[in-house]
Amino acid sequence: MRGRTRAVRWACGCGLILAAGLAQAAPSMALDRFGAWLGGYQPDMRIRLGVDASGGPQGTTIDAERDFGLDRRHPIGRARVDFLLGDHQGFGLDAYRYDDRGARTLDRRVIYDGNAYDIDAAIRSRFGMDFVSAAWHWWLDAGEHDVVGVGIGAAYYRLALDVVGEVTVDGPVGGSAAATSHHSEAAWAPVLTLGWRHAFTRDVRVYVDLSGVRKNAGSLQGHIFSGALGVEYFPWEHVGLGVEYAANRIHLDKDGRDYAARLRLRLQGPAAFMRVRF
Numbered sequence: 001m002r003g004r005t006r007a008v009r010w011a012c013g014c015g016l017i018l019a020a021g022l023a024q025a026a027p028s029m030a031l032d033r034f035g036a037w038l039g040g041y042q043p044d045m046r047i048r049l050g051v052d053a054s055g056g057p058q059g060t061t062i063d064a065e066r067d068f069g070l071d072r073r074h075p076i077g078r079a080r081v082d083f084l085l086g087d088h089q090g091f092g093l094d095a096y097r098y099d100d101r102g103a104r105t106l107d108r109r110v111i112y113d114g115n116a117y118d119i120d121a122a123i124r125s126r127f128g129m130d131f132v133s134a135a136w137h138w139w140l141d142a143g144e145h146d147v148v149g150v151g152i153g154a155a156y157y158r159l160a161l162d163v164v165g166e167v168t169v170d171g172p173v174g175g176s177a178a179a180t181s182h183h184s185e186a187a188w189a190p191v192l193t194l195g196w197r198h199a200f201t202r203d204v205r206v207y208v209d210l211s212g213v214r215k216n217a218g219s220l221q222g223h224i225f226s227g228a229l230g231v232e233y234f235p236w237e238h239v240g241l242g243v244e245y246a247a248n249r250i251h252l253d254k255d256g257r258d259y260a261a262r263l264r265l266r267l268q269g270p271a272a273f274m275r276v277r278f
Contacts, residue, residue: 033084040075041272070102138151160184242272250267
């Protein structure tokens with residue numbers, strides 16, 4: 001009988017210790033075991049392109065909205081997935097895509113070598129950008145309702161530009177011509193992320209996310225910085241809504257055999273998502 005009593009006490013004690021450990025190890029209410037964001041944002045966009053001859057003078061800087069007719073308010077689809085492995089570590093995946101077409105007719109006068117040239121050009125263009133980042137996160141408790149995190153991983157980005165133009169030149173040496181140009185670049189680079197989560201309640205939370213990508217090797221170099229401030233609300237246990245203000249800065253440089261190209265792209269604006277969690 002005493003042996004049974006001791007065994008029962010021992011089992012109960014172990015159960016209480018295990019339950020306390022599980023309760024303590026439970027993730028913060030600011031985090032979900034699994035979370036998904038599906039939506040997009042309609043940013044104010046600025047795209048600047050430049051191409052210089054190798055060793056020569058600086059070329060023309062192209063304003064993609066003005067010269068190519070691209071829409072500054074073109075919507076961008078975006079998706080994110082986060083899940084925890086344990087209570088303080090997890091994996092995150094973020095992806096978005098921009099794809100827009102434009103058309104523009106240019107009418108300009110160019111002075112070159114003492115002569116005046118009237119240039120008429122009909123230009124059709126398409127600009128596309130894909131961005132995917134994957135990172136492993138470590139989350140640390142910073143209070144009863146707060147966590148802060150850091151992550152490291154890799155990012156993939158691809159840029160593509162197609163331009164079709166028909167140009168007519170009136171001047172001392174006139175004529176017309178048609179040209180087609182296609183440029184596409186893709187690269188992998190390391191990414192560092194920082195994050196903060198605060199839960200007012202289980203169903204109302206705010207967050208800040210920062211990330212940086214830098215590539216300083218190879219013919220394509222540059223950096224990408226991103227930031228977002230968001231709020232999420234769950235009127236249902238597993239389904240809710242999220243809104244945020246996001247900003248992205250992309251600076252890339254390409255060193256070719258006969259040219260040097262540069263891209264300066266800015267995206268910033270509000271975003272809305274459907275949220276799913278478990």
